[in-house]
Amino acid sequence: MKPLVHAHPILNCEESRAFEAKILIDQDAEWAAMKQAGVGIGRQVAEDFRELTAVPKHLRVLGLIGKGNNGGDALIACGQLLADFPRASGTLLLLEPVDQMRPLAQRALQQLEGRVSMCVLEPDASAESIEALLDEKSDEAGFDVGIDGLLGMAFKAPMRENARNVIQAVNSYDKIRLRAAVDLPSGCGDLSDELRFRADFCYATGIAKAPLFEGLVECGRVRYLDLGFFDGTGQPEAAVNDFVLKPTVLDPLRSLRSPFVDKRSFxxxxxxxxxxxxxxxxxxxxxxxxxxxxxxxxxxxxxxxxxxxxxxxxxxxxxxxxxxxxxxxxxxxxxxxxxxxxxxxxxxxxxxxxxxxxxxxxxxxxxxxxxxxxxxxxxxxxxxxxxxxxxxxxxxxxxxxxxxxxxxxxxxxxxxxxxxxxxxxxxxxxxxxxxxxxxxxxxICDGTNVYVNTFGGPVFxxxxxxxxxxxxxxxxxxxxxxxVVASMALAVTLHGLAGESLAREHGQVAVRTTQVIEKFSEVLRGE
CATH class of the missing domain: 3.40.1190.20 (Ribokinase)
Structure with a gap:
């Protein structure tokens, strides 16, 4: 059965890396994708924070930065939050020295010079010392947002000791209000580690990676950020039957109806x-x-x-x-x-x-x-x-x-x-x-393909x-x-996005179930 138009394939990490290598053919293309991903993550984090409360003017942002492109994405996401909230402050914990970071991650870091507090962790820093450092950097107030960009989709267990200590420390640290992971929580991959960064939200950039959909609690809620990777003619080499639904599923409901209709037409x-x-x-x-x-x-x-x-x-x-x-x-x-x-x-x-x-x-x-x-x-x-x-x-x-x-x-x-x-x-x-x-x-399953709806959340x-x-x-x-399958996708997507709209206005707790119905029209009209 032919897949729905408004859905993108879910690939494992190895397939994702191979596909990215075909479309991100040079450093300019990689940098453009990194900027798009980081900006998208920063803006989406701010939207998701509203399920807790309004974003504080003095937003405190923590970036956990690895040496690779995930670290670059996280740096740009931090920068976007600092740009959108001028009174915000940023703290970066670097897993490796700057000269060991990949060129694009270094480039992203340079854009934050003078805007953040930065600390390069010692290779033998213990989890306890890292927790103490987090308190020191935040004056014991903690952070509103923590963004994990330590390890990427190339990760395969076992995890190195320095990364393990950072993740143990941050997972134990109870003064981070929203924990965001770039692409995958550090420690997740085709071969995941037993220890993984515990995310509230995970922002899958460009490609939805299969480990996010395997029921790992550390992945939190998944956000798929479409970077246009599937807009061209290129498609994954392997046959794909699992897909993630895009919000554009609702586009057919956002056009004018014919004037030559009545109630029997619908x-x-x-x-x-x-x-x-x-x-x-x-x-x-x-x-x-x-x-x-x-x-x-x-x-x-x-x-x-x-x-x-x-x-x-x-x-x-x-x-x-x-x-x-x-x-x-x-x-x-x-x-x-x-x-x-x-x-x-x-x-x-x-x-x-x-x-x-x-x-x-x-x-x-x-x-x-x-x-x-x-x-x-x-x-x-x-x-x-x-x-x-x-x-x-x-x-x-x-x-x-x-x-x-x-x-x-x-x-x-x-x-x-x-x-x-x-x-x-x-x-x-x-x-x-x-x-x-x-x-x-x-x-949603039609007997051949499975479509995953990532919208909704605990409000339901x-x-x-x-x-x-x-x-x-x-x-x-x-x-x-x-x-019928397209109609099923319309329903779950509209229902899910309406739930998110409700949670962003009233929170996840003190709402009535039927309030979500009032959000249907707001979602369709983009209000």
């Missing part, structure tokens, strides 16, 4: 969900769906709460569904949706339905009888439901599953959490489904985040049944 999503004990999950899915751009939304809700929910989202049409004694939807009322199914362009089932047999039977019937794309979410994610996908008639639309890791472990029969592309691809092929595996980095670690994503995704798919 699809009709059916949502089946809710129960008397969990009406909120359905409500959040519907709220997100009506903000997706879909033309029409019809929600099938428990009769006892349908009128109440309809008053909160009058833009949707609400159908009251009879309930069991436990407050779940009853399968005997399937005609409510099947008699209307020719009006729909996609169906979402599962949010808040409850985990009883009634939910399973309704989801099974929809998988068997509905030829449209069907999204199975939350309580509809049952093994006996997913087993039926392979029995769907030829020509029926795809079935999508949207599990978090706990649900994925259950339906894929895994003994432990596993975000690997191999496991996800095997699952999709075995059950003939498309998947959105939610997690710290949400993954609260109930309802998945319900909102399901409604948003259902609305996207209902609008464009021809390219």
């Amino acid at each position: 699809g009709h999503l059916f949502i089946v969900g809710g129960s008397s004990s969990m009406p909120g999950a359905l409500l959040m899915s519907v709220q997100a769906a009506v903000r997706s751009g879909v033309g029409l939304v019809t929600a099938f809700a428990p009769a006892s709460v349908a009128a109440t929910l309809a008053a909160q989202v009058p833009e949707a049409m609400w159908i009251a569904w009879p309930e069991s004694s436990s407050g779940t939807l009853i399968p005997r009322a399937m005609s409510l949706i099947l008699d209307r199914i020719d009006q729909a362009t996609a169906v979402l089932v599962g949010p808040g339905m409850g985990k009883d047999r009634n939910t399973e039977m309704i989801a099974q019937e929809l998988v068997k009888a509905v030829e449209l794309p069907v999204i199975l979410d939350a309580d509809a994610l049952r093994t006996r439901v997913i087993d039926l996908v392979r029995k769907r008639r030829s020509g029926y639309g795809p079935v999508l599953v949207t599990p978090h890791m706990g649900e994925f472990m259950r339906v894929a029969k895994l003994a432990r959490p596993d975000y690997s592309s191999k496991t996800l691809t095997t699952f999709c092929r075995q059950f003939e489904v498309l998947a959105t595996l939610k997690g710290p980095m949400t993954r 670690s609260r109930g309802g985040s998945g319900d909102i994503l399901a409604g948003l995704m259902g609305g996207m798919i209902a609008q464009d049944r021809c390219d």
Whole structure:
């Protein structure tokens, strides 16, 4: 299957080095890439800091500088922060003497002369002495930002003692508010060391490197900084099936719609969900769906709460569904949706339905009888439901599953959490489904390719985040049944960027899940 346009390949470090060697053909090209990377890192660090608080006027920046190009990137990033915040101060710890640094790293360092405090570490400096030095350089106040540029993608374990002591010291030092790694945390690579720089954010420059996506906690949150390496005709020599999504995924939503359209032009999503004990999950899915751009939304809700929910989202049409004694939807009322199914362009089932047999039977019937794309979410994610996908008639639309890791472990029969592309691809092929595996980095799989979404973060670690994503995704798919995978990518990217926008305005903690919905339009409009 052909990869999405707005996605770039994920390569291991050896492949990345070989690819860079083909496009960065001389020192001028390397310097241009270094400047672009460093400036991008500096600006992105300032944006990410806002999830903590506003960037302090007297920002204190620490640079951990190795002798190679990663050190050069880190130096330029420090310089960008000092330029953007004129009252900021910078402290550099150099792993090697200046005359041992590579020419471009020396060039980057020269641009900071007179603007920073610099210290060349002794080769035998202990971790304890380095911690004491950090306190001395900061007057025991610590640093707002620490940027790791010690080791690059060429690293292979074991680590040299001088670098090990620096990383041990900085990892133990608790007075750095945001820890940023250039490209890869020092100690990470195709052959990683047991000791790695502990990053809050890692800024992958030019190429997204595979070690960042292997679940190492030290990598923190991954930022992919596109330097234009894949804009030309050059492509990796090896076959690639793992990709990182770019924010330009959203470009199709940023153009004017034709004036010759009406609500029927943009699809009709059916949502089946809710129960008397969990009406909120359905409500959040519907709220997100009506903000997706879909033309029409019809929600099938428990009769006892349908009128109440309809008053909160009058833009949707609400159908009251009879309930069991436990407050779940009853399968005997399937005609409510099947008699209307020719009006729909996609169906979402599962949010808040409850985990009883009634939910399973309704989801099974929809998988068997509905030829449209069907999204199975939350309580509809049952093994006996997913087993039926392979029995769907030829020509029926795809079935999508949207599990978090706990649900994925259950339906894929895994003994432990596993975000690997191999496991996800095997699952999709075995059950003939498309998947959105939610997690710290949400993954989309079409059975061949895996697309990693790096947007979002801990702001989504609260109930309802998945319900909102399901409604948003259902609305996207209902609008464009021809390219379901692209619609999935639209949804996870918009959802993730909206979460980041929310966190930068209000922080990661004191927010409500539904506030993210208000950010959809801001993200699309670039506000």
